[in-house]
Amino acid sequence: xxxxxxxxxxxxxxxxxxxxxxxxxxxxxxxxxxxxxxxxxxxxxxxxxxxxxxxxxxxxxxxxxxxxxxxxxxxxxxxxxxxxxxxxxxxxxxxxxxxxxxxxxxxxxxxxxxxxxxxxxxxxxxxxxxxxxxxxxxxxxxxxxxxxxxxxxxxxxxxxxxxxxxxxxxxxxxxxxxxxxxxxxxxxxxxxxxxxxxxxxxxxxxxxxxxxxxxxxxxxxxxxxxxxxxxxxxxxxxxxxxxxxxxxxxxxxxxxxxxxxxxxxxxxxxxxxxxxxxxxxxxxxxxxxxxxxxxxxxxxxxxxxxxxxxxxxxxxxxxxxxxxxxxxxxxxxxxxxxxxxxxxxxxxxxxxxxxxxxxxxxxxxxxxxxxxxxxxxxxxx
Numbered sequence: 001x002x003x004x005x006x007x008x009x010x011x012x013x014x015x016x017x018x019x020x021x022x023x024x025x026x027x028x029x030x031x032x033x034x035x036x037x038x039x040x041x042x043x044x045x046x047x048x049x050x051x052x053x054x055x056x057x058x059x060x061x062x063x064x065x066x067x068x069x070x071x072x073x074x075x076x077x078x079x080x081x082x083x084x085x086x087x088x089x090x091x092x093x094x095x096x097x098x099x100x101x102x103x104x105x106x107x108x109x110x111x112x113x114x115x116x117x118x119x120x121x122x123x124x125x126x127x128x129x130x131x132x133x134x135x136x137x138x139x140x141x142x143x144x145x146x147x148x149x150x151x152x153x154x155x156x157x158x159x160x161x162x163x164x165x166x167x168x169x170x171x172x173x174x175x176x177x178x179x180x181x182x183x184x185x186x187x188x189x190x191x192x193x194x195x196x197x198x199x200x201x202x203x204x205x206x207x208x209x210x211x212x213x214x215x216x217x218x219x220x221x222x223x224x225x226x227x228x229x230x231x232x233x234x235x236x237x238x239x240x241x242x243x244x245x246x247x248x249x250x251x252x253x254x255x256x257x258x259x260x261x262x263x264x265x266x267x268x269x270x271x272x273x274x275x276x277x278x279x280x281x282x283x284x285x286x287x288x289x290x291x292x293x294x295x296x297x298x299x300x301x302x303x304x305x306x307x308x309x310x311x312x313x314x315x316x317x318x319x320x321x322x323x324x325x326x327x328x329x330x331x332x333x334x335x336x337x338x339x340x341x342x343x344x345x346x347x348x349x350x351x352x353x354x355x356x357x358x359x360x361x362x363x364x365x366x367x368x369x370x371x372x373x374x375x376x377x378x379x380x381x
Contacts, residue, residue, distance in 0.1 A: 001132055003108040005050075005079060005116075006140050008127040013116065018083045019100025019107035021132040025147040026050040026076030028128035029290070030117045032269030035061075036336020041078065041099070042069040044157035044178035045246065045288045047220040048150045050077035050128050054117050059084040062092025063099045069180040069335055073103055074157055074220070077130040079116065083109035106130040124264040125290065153220035154178055154247075158199035167193040170352050173211040175201060177219030177229065177247050182333030186345045187215065200228055203235035213241040213352040216248025218331065223250035223260050223291060230254045237323050241355050243348040244327030246289050252327040253318060259297035263314070266290035267329075270337030273310035274330055276317070282310060285330035286337025292329070293318065324355045 003017035007028060030052040031040055037058050040051060058080040078100060087095055100107050108130060120126070129144045150156075157178035165184060169191035174184060177199045187194050195209050199219070206214065214236060216229075223230075233242065233255035244252040250260050267287040274285045293315045298305060307317030307328060319326035326348075332341035362370070 003106065003130065003132050004140075005077075005108055005111065006129045006131075006137065006144060007119070008144055009123065010141065011119065012137060013108070013111040015108045015111040016083070017107065017132045018085070018097045018109055019078065020104045022104070022106060023129065023131040023133060023143075024050070024076045024106050025127065025129045025144060027125050027149055027290075028052065028079075028116075028120065029125050029266060029268060030054055030113075030120055031288075032271065033336055034270075036270060037096070038063055038067050038099075039069050039336040040288075041073040041075060043180055043288060044070050044074050044153075045180075045218050045220045047074035047153040047157050047178065048076055049220075050079060050130060051075050052079040052113055052116055052120070053081075054113060056081035056113070057084060058082070059096035060087055061089035062087030063094050063096060064089075064091045065093055066091075069182060070157070073099070073105060074153075075105060077128075078105060078107040079111065079113060079130075080107070080109050081111070081113045083107065106132065120265050125266065151221065151225050154199050154226050157220060159196055160198060162195065162197050162201075164196070165194040167191045169193065170212040170349060171195065171210065172213050172215050173197055173206050173209055174215040174217060175199065175206075175229070175232075175248070177217050177226065177251075179217030179219070180331070180333060180335065182331070182335040183215065183217055183245065186333045186342060190345060190349060192349070199226065201232070203232045206232070206236060207239075211240055212356065213243065213348060215348075216242065216244035216251060216327070218246035218248065218288070220247070222262070223247055223254055226251065237320070237325060241348065241351045242323075242325040242327075243344070243351075244325075245333075246329060246331060249318065249327035249329050250289075250291055250293060252325065253293040253298075253303065256303050256320065257297075257301040258303060258318075259294045260291050261294050263290055263292050267309070270334070272330065274307050274316045274341075275310050276307050277305065283340045284338045285316075285332075285341055286334045287330045289329060324351045326351075
């Protein structure tokens, strides 16, 4: 069956359909990963986007449930040069085509993905529409022009309730803005007692969970679309150690007075070089984001730049000069990509332990007794 991809500038790509049938619109972006298409498909940060894979052969090792980064994929379309319908992999449980059909996601193959990528690099990401129908181009263009890109991706991808992954070490509250499973996996691997909370959880609700530290997850969209999260971070900054990843990094920056802006075509792939300024060492990182913290906006805040992107010199890491808090723009949990930066989770736990040593708390029984005494005094008045 024929499928077509129409861009907002009028460019039309005609190829073959795989996955679901129908029509879908979204922001067209590209990912430079050679492998890891399943993790890309299931990364909530792609919610509302039509993803183009620059590597030409996709689907050759199938789909395995163990490799999902979320309970389901949230992308609005998948674009490849060649779709392999018959995977060869002993772990494969079903095909890429099966996965897309299961979740109603359109796919298109046999188009010039190199041309599409060059166009996105030159002009920037743009709206696009995928269709398997026979509509006239003028009709498709009119529908696309009337389409507004979604702004509520965080609410769509975040957990709707609180759940825990018990451990016997530090309690970490993971604020889910569209978190990848890899973050929870890295924390639980270190024995952490992780409590995952929705994106709109308030500072007071987090305090009630008695955390040792707060993990701000990755997520889709513009960080300025979730101002309530910025407020929550501002209230808890200095009270608990904080570690932000990707969208969490941008929200942390906004909470500290910095600003963010949209990149021309973003960073998406598993081979982005990042320089750690303190050591001069270069790490190869996994990235997926369309926004960045503006360098000039950091001046005058209490933030310090810790990492930069070696390709375009954008900010890739920040730390607070007073409070125990830091963040990175890339994905230390990888999946897909290199695990060079997984040490950051250990750094986070070290920060928590140092903070607890420097700020010893009264035993909870003593805290409760003091609270009760205060209530009795209030009642006697």
